[in-house]
Amino acid sequence: MGNATIVRFHRTLVACVLLGLTSAAAAQVQGRTVGTLQRHDPAQHRIVLSQDARTGSELGQGAPINLYYDEAKAERDRATRPKLQPGDRVMLDTVKTGNRVEATSVTRLPDTTPGQGWGQYLHGTVAEFVPRTNVLMVDQSETRIRNRIGIDANTQVFALDGTPMRLEQLKPGDEIDMAFRLVGRVRTASKIVLLKPAGG
Known part of the structure; x- marks a missing residue:
């Protein structure tokens, strides 16, 4: 085998290794999921989460998804991990x-x-927030469907750590999660939490 052949073989081998490493890195995708805790299956190291409905303009509960976790890491984090109950809203x-x-x-x-x-x-x-009509326009995650949500004197706003905020501090582009209730036929926010500021 000549020197040129050896060099070509070496380059091909290096390229294959790099491609393999790139593919392995690309195979893992980091993200974030927000939903309502349905149940916890400790034996299977699984959390079952219900996400919001994504059908048309309907708001409601979507199909459950399974999220798994590393038991060893969960054991290390047990002291600081929040105590969760079915129905809790989680990220x-x-x-x-x-x-x-x-x-x-x-x-x-x-x-x-x-x-x-x-x-x-x-x-x-x-x-958008329309002060004249006390309406907050919210684009639902994933679907981007725009929803009119009423705001009243009972609406509370929080930072992610639970610190109270003013409604006026919310800006277009802010990622939020909210609990809402029906006042008559109007969906009205009870609690709003700022998950991530626009551009943050």
């Missing part, structure tokens, strides 16, 4: 490998409302 940082989604951290959101009806939450992005 999870995730890593997706193929069809398997693994949760790497979990946050119980301040808009969790005991007794809140299933499906009465909305995760999305602030489009």
Whole structure:
């Protein structure tokens, strides 16, 4: 085998290794999931989460999804991990490998409302606040469907750590999650939590 052939073989081998490493890195996709805790299956290291409905302009509860977690890491984090109950509104940082989604951290959101009806939450992005009519326009996450949400004197706004905020502090592009209720036929926000500021 000549020197030129050896060099070509070496370059090909290096390219294959680099391609393999790139593919392996690309196979894992980091993300974030917001939804309502349906149940926890400790034996299977699984959290079952209900996401918001994505059908037409309907708000409500969507199909459940399975999120898995590393038991050893969960054991290490047990002291600081929030105590979760079915119905809690949660945000999870995730890593997706193929069809398997693994949760790497979990946050119980301040808009969790005991007794809140299933499906009465909305995760999305602030489009506009109209003070004249006390209406917050929210583009639902994933579908981008715009929703009119009423604001009244009972609406509370929080930062992710639970610190109270003023409604006027919310800006277009802010990622939010909210619990809402029906006042007559108007969907009206009970609690709003700022997940990530616009551009943050």
